[in-house]
Amino acid sequence: MEEAPSMNRPTLKAPVFDEVCETTGVTLTRFMNEVAILNPEIAEITTLFGAIDTACKAISNLVKRSQLPSSETLGYQGNVNVQGEDQKKLDVITNDLLKRALRFTGRLGILASEEEDEPVDLIGNAVTDSEEIVIDEGEKYVAVFDPLDGSSNVDAGIPTGTIIGIYEHDDCCEIDYDCVDEEDCTEQEAQCLANTLQPGTNLVASAYCLYSSSTFLVLTLGNGVYVFTLDETIGEFVLSKPNIKIPEDCKIYSFNEANLEKWDEPMQKVVKRWREGTGKSGERFSSRYIGSMVGDVHRTLLYGGVFGYPADTKNTNGKLRLLYEGAPMSFIMEQAGGLSTTGKRRVMECVPEYVHQRIPLVMGSKNAVQEVIDEYAESDSAY
Numbered sequence: 022m023e024e025a026p027s028m029n030r031p032t033l034k035a036p037v038f039d040e041v042c043e044t045t046g047v048t049l050t051r052f053m054n055e056v057a058i059l060n061p062e063i064a065e066i067t068t069l070f071g072a073i074d075t076a077c078k079a080i081s082n083l084v085k086r087s088q089l090p091s092s093e094t095l096g097y098q099g100n101v102n103v104q105g106e107d108q109k110k111l112d113v114i115t116n117d118l119l120k121r122a123l124r125f126t127g128r129l130g131i132l133a134s135e136e137e138d139e140p141v142d143l144i145g146n147a148v149t150d151s152e153e154i155v156i157d158e159g160e161k162y163v164a165v166f167d168p169l170d171g172s173s174n175v176d177a178g179i180p181t182g183t184i185i186g187i188y189e190h191d192d193c194c195e196i197d198y199d200c201v202d203e204e205d206c207t208e209q210e211a212q213c214l215a216n217t218l219q220p221g222t223n224l225v226a227s228a229y230c231l232y233s234s235s236t237f238l239v240l241t242l243g244n245g246v247y248v249f250t251l252d253e254t255i256g257e258f259v260l261s262k263p264n265i266k267i268p269e270d271c272k273i274y275s276f277n278e279a280n281l282e283k284w285d286e287p288m289q290k291v292v293k294r295w296r297e298g299t300g301k302s303g304e305r306f307s308s309r310y311i312g313s314m315v316g317d318v319h320r321t322l323l324y325g326g327v328f329g330y331p332a333d334t335k336n337t338n339g340k341l342r343l344l345y346e347g348a349p350m351s352f353i354m355e356q357a358g359g360l361s362t363t364g365k366r367r368v369m370e371c372v373p374e375y376v377h378q379r380i381p382l383v384m385g386s387k388n389a390v391q392e393v394i395d396e397y398a399e400s401d402s403a404y
């Protein structure tokens with residue numbers, strides 16, 4: 022897999038709110054307005070976050086109401102998505118909801134989603150059936166998203182989430198002519214693909230929304246990680262934790278341990294040492310695993326720990342998707358001071374070869390993830 026050089030992007034100026042007196046009244050809208058004032062060059066992104074704000078509130082409501090007897094959103098849609106997964110009704114509904122919210126900002130050139138077979142080119146197809154979408158001349162972006170991560174858990178009321186990554190759209194990005202020749206795709210389609218298959222180092226923003234005891238929207242614009250909590254009384258996301266940092270040390274790991282024996286050796290060795298308390302920290306780790314990436318990553322960010330879905334003899338590339346799960350969550354983890362690796366590579370530097378590509382993933386507290394990286398470096402593991 023190709024590795025991408027790091028992008029030298031100017032660091033954004035982040036609005037500063039001190040912990041105690043200022044945060045109580047800082048809504049996401051106000052936060053984004055302050056970001057736009059401090060960084061006029063990315064003012065357009067704040068419009069996208071307006072759409073994300075609305076869509077996540079609507080999804081939060083849908084998820085909460087989905088358990089009610091009157092709800093028609095439980096169960097399966099009857100279709101199978103491009104990855105062979107049975108689509109839940111909520112997968113389809115939340116996908117449509119987010120697609121529409123983002124499209125009508127007029128700022129989006131392309132979107133790619135777990136529930137869409139191919140990237141959707143909004144520039145090439147500006148007119149869709151009855152709804153004409155006007156794409157502004159201004160800055161355009163590419164959005165990649167997993168509309169309802171962990172949806173297999175939704176019927177049991179287990180936390181689920183939405184994951185979003187935002188890239189700049191480059192009208193004159195280099196296209197892969199092989200794709201044009203061999204796969205008979207048009208130049209426009211090749212350009213659409215090239216704009217979609219960008220490495221995490223190109224991300225300009227990423228966010229996840231966790232639908233759980235509360236609804237949390239966690240985001241980075243490349244200068245720290247900010248946690249907003251939905252205040253249902255005013256219907257606004259309110260800044261609850263500015264500029265969070267993940268603890269460098271930890272004693273919690275979060276993996277589907279049922280796969281442990283199928284993992285490759287370095288991963289097995291490290292987790293067995295953590296279980297016995299014979300790892301670098303000498304701490305005996307405890308295990309926590311929800312089986313919903315957004316829930317497991319949110320806990321890991323706040324309490325410290327290591328979350329991952331390593332490669333194994335069944336899922337030789339792991340289970341999680343690089344473009345709309347791995348990279349956006351790695352951007353947030355790194356911005357909070359953590360690390361994210363495949364074991365051998367920094368996830369953010371991996372260039373996706375196709376939209377639904379899977380990648381082995383281990384992310385979390387710096388010193389523990391470094392232990393995994395060191396173990397892979399020592400081993401000449403095939404993975």
Ligand SMILES: O=P(O)(O)OC[C@H]1O[C@](O)(COP(=O)(O)O)[C@@H](O)[C@@H]1O
Pocket residue numbers: 135167169170171172173277312313314315330340
């Ligand atoms: O059930 P497993 O194999 O442990 O996999 C759980 C992982 O799969 C996922 O549910 C995959 O996500 P999707 O629901 O978006 O396909 C992750 O949220 C979670 O971390």
